[in-house]
Amino acid sequence: MTSGRIGAWLRLGAATLAIGGAVGVVRVAGGVPAGSDPAGSVGGVPRGVDLGGGGVPAPQQSKDRQPRTSEDGGRLEKVGPTMSRVVPENTPYDQWLAQAKARVPMFSGLVIDDVRTAPLKLWGDMGVNGLYIRMADYQIIDGFVLEIPPHGQTKPQRHMFEEGLYFFGGPGHTIIQQEGRRPERVDWKYRSLFAIPLNVRYQHFNDSDKPVRLLAVTSFPFVMNSTDSVKFVYENPFEFRDRYNAQEDFLRKSEHVGQNQTVTNIVPDALEFKLDAYERRGKNTTNMHWRMGGGDTMVDFHVSEMPGGVYKRAHRHSSDAFILLLSGEGYSLTWKEGAETRTRVDWHEGTVFVPPIYWYHQHLNPGKEPARYLAINAPTLVARLGLRFEDQIENDPPEIEQEFAREVAKRGGKLTKEP
DSSP states (O other): OEEEEESOSSBTTBOEEEEEETTEEEEEETSSOTTOOGGGEETTEETTBOSSSTTSBOOOOOTTSOOOBOTTSOBEEEEETTEEEEOOOSOHHHHHHHHHTTTSOEEEESEESOTTTSOOEEETTTTEEEEEEEETTOSSOEEEEEEEOTTOBOOOBOOSSOEEEEEESOOEEEEEEOTTSOOEEEEEOTTOEEEEOTTOEEEEEEOSSSOEEEEEEEOHHHHHHHHOOHHHHHSOOOOOTTTOSOOTTTTTOEEEEETTEEEESEESOTTTSOOEEOTTSSTTOEEEEEEOTTTOSSOEEEEEEEOTTEEOOOEEESSOEEEEEEEOOEEEEEEOTTOSEEEEEEEOTTOEEOOOTTOEEEEEEOSSSOEEEEEEEOHHHHHHTTOOOEEEOSSOOHHHHHHHHHHHHHTTOOOOOOO
C-alpha cells in the first residue's frame, strides 16, 4: 500500500483536492465547494474520486449495471472487503442544508487547512462573519467558525443541540442564562474550551482589541435527523435544570474521576491541561476525556498528545469525529480497509479534518516538539444506540514505519520505537 498526500483541501481563498498514489496525482479544482450539493458526494468526496484506492478516479458505473443497494433500497458504499455502509441521502439534515445554503456561508469537504485564516462571510443569523462546516457525509455532528470583531458580540442564541467551543484569541466572555435565573458570565481566552449547557440562552463577547475566532462543534445534525423539526430545535422552551440551573459551582467544578476522565464545565487552557498516560494507542502518548456542559450526552471531548518521534496506532470507529490540531506539525493517514493507497493529511495548529465514517486513521508526529490535538465526536451517543463499532491495528505495516522514519530523519528528530 502506498500513501497519497493531501496538503490541504481548503487554503486561504483556494480549495483544491489532491489525491496522490502510485499511479499519479488527481486534482479536482475546488474540491467540494461551499454550498455544493451534499448528495453529490460520497463520504464528503466528489463522486468519481476514490480517496482510498489507487489514487485515480474511480471507475464510472456502467449504464447496464445497477448500483449496489441495501434491502430497503439505500445506496451502499463499500468500506471493506466484506463490509458496506448505507449512504445517508435526503435526510432531514440534508434537506436543511439544501435550504440553508442560500443564506449561510458553507464549506463541505474533509479538511480545512487553518480555521484561523479560512475565508469567512457575513452570517446574518450569527451577526458576525462565519463559515458553516459540513464534513464528509456526517449525520451526527457539524461545526462552524465565527469571527467576533474587536469589542463586538454575536447575536443571542438558544437551541436544543449540544455545542463545544474552542477559542483562538481573547480575552472575551460568554453570557449564559437559564430562563428565569440569573445570567452567568463565562470568561475565556486563547485555547479555552467550553460547552454550552443544553438549550440555555447565550451570547459571545470579544473583550480584546483584535478579532477573535472560535470553532464550534455541535450535535445539530443528530437532533435534526431525530425530530425533523427546525421549530423543535430553535423554539423549544424546555429547561434542562438538572444540567444547568445557575448553580454557584458550575464553573468551578473540575473532578478527575478516573484514568483519562475528568468532569468539568470549562477548560481554561486545553494545551496546558495535564493529561494521563494512554499507551494503548502509542508509546509515551497521553490523553484526557472531558465530560462537559453539565452532563452532555451527545458530544464528547478528548485531547491527546504525542511526543516528537512517535505516532499513534491506526484505528477506526462508527461515529463522526472532528479533529483540531492545537500544537505541533505532522501528518495523519486515513484509508478504507483493503485500499491500496492511503490518504495523507499534513497538519499544524489550526488544521481541522475528519476521517470518513469507518475509515482507518492514525496520527504521526515526526517533529521534535510534542503535538496535541482535540477530538470532538459522539461515541457515547452512538454506543447508547448500540451502533458503536471500533477496532485498532496493533501491528503497523512496514511501509508506515519506513515513511515515518524518513520524515523524522528529515526533521533531525529521534525515532521512538515500541519495545
